Amino acid sequence: MLEVKLGRLELRNPVLTASGTFGFGREFAPFVDLQRIGGIVTKTLYLARRRGNPPPRIVEVTGGMLNSIGLENPGCDAFESEMLPGLVERGVTVVASCAGERREDFPIVAERVDGMDGVAAIEINVSCPNVKKGGLDLGTNPEIVRSIVSEVRSVTEKPLIAKLTPNVTDIASLAQAAVEGGAEMLSLINTISAMAIDWRSRTPILGTGTGGLSGPAIKPVALRFVWQAARAVDVPIIGIGGIASAEDVLEFLVAGASAVQVGTANFYRPTVSETIVDELERLLESEKVSSVRDLIGTLRVEPRVVTAR
């Protein structure tokens, strides 16, 4: 009923957790049965440990939150020796999110992760809006996205996902560029570039000035992007943005996603990913839908003519 197949990547259900919002899984192991969810996407990995941005790095806003974590991470060696073994032991489907400090580093990190047996797929994060050097610029330029994806493609046999930024006007050309570069799946959206201000002190609240907006506020934006990307390319799409319930998941599936990732909701409801899987089963049964696969890309967009009177 819940199994989905995203090209070569088979998942027990379509509910993954999103990069940077679920640590490396073990932090959530006391609350969530990690085997029950479709899989986890790790915090974005760099080759070496990164400290991230200066605080404050998170602020709550209406309908969501802003972050400028700056891709703090433990580096590939610590991930492989300290974090991955526990996940493999538990039978968790692990997707490793990879990026580079510089454009040339992406394939180096991907090649390092390619050698790790317990990693089921690689998601390249060509879309982080928080790293001053490159993140946003790299991810908004289709030519650069195509070439980073193809460089990564040439060093790994693992299923490859390209995670796209929403900070563009034309998602179709970005999606096409990633697929031309060799991405077998796309995931979207990353956070939306945004800002919070303390007017009394006349200062931005985040240490870096701007950050990325996530949470329920971005769900309608994410649905629109997923729908447009699904119409532009012929590869499985993973929908991300404000998902917090089974109803949200099904909206993304109807829009064209084959699976989803749950992000910010993990912060305010740590058990949410597993709850969504339970809810999904009940919802499909009560609606007499025999498989989630039957709903993927079923949005009916009929022209509605409004006649002025």
Ligand SMILES: Cc1cc2nc3c(=O)[nH]c(=O)nc-3n(C[C@H](O)[C@H](O)[C@H](O)COP(=O)(O)O)c2cc1C
């Ligand atoms: C605190 C925080 C850290 C994040 N770190 C990463 C990251 O390391 N790599 C990445 O690709 N996305 C990162 N994201 C983006 C999420 O994976 C997701 O794309 C985004 O938050 C939208 O989903 P949501 O509205 O469900 O949170 C982060 C988001 C948050 C809130």
